[in-house]
Amino acid sequence: MASLTIRNLDDHIKERLRIEAAHNGHSMEEEARLILRRALSRTADSQGLGSRIRARFAETGGVELELPERTEPARLVDLGE
Template sequence: MNSITIKNFDDDLKNRLQKRAEYSGRSLEEEAKAILGAVLTEKASKPLNLALAIERRFADFGDFELPTITREPLREPPNFEDLHDCT
């Protein structure tokens, strides 16, 4: 069995990990193994679909329509020919 050492481990992070371990009824080492195992075994093959993520996020709001925003006509593009020569 291999072991790892994490140097300069943030105290706040260690305290949060310790609290999580206590809540789960595990040792600090067991909790770290569980977290690493869960993260490293997740399926990462699916790319993020932003539209689907947004749809899922707002699914609980039910059906609703966004109001139509009236658009103004485009401005005329600037005419740079009117500028005088600065050379």
């Protein structure tokens, strides 16, 4: 297992970590491990923003939009000077 040292941690954050650890019956190190594990596993499993928005509002049904036909072909954008 690897070790991690966190320097320059605000006293307020350290105190909150200590209180949460005591509340949950863990050491501060275990509480920090659990917080990191939760935070990193959530982002690894999460979908993109558009998918999350769609899932949240899926129950409301939806709206079918009529898209206009293109009258001109798509243009290339010159990103040079």
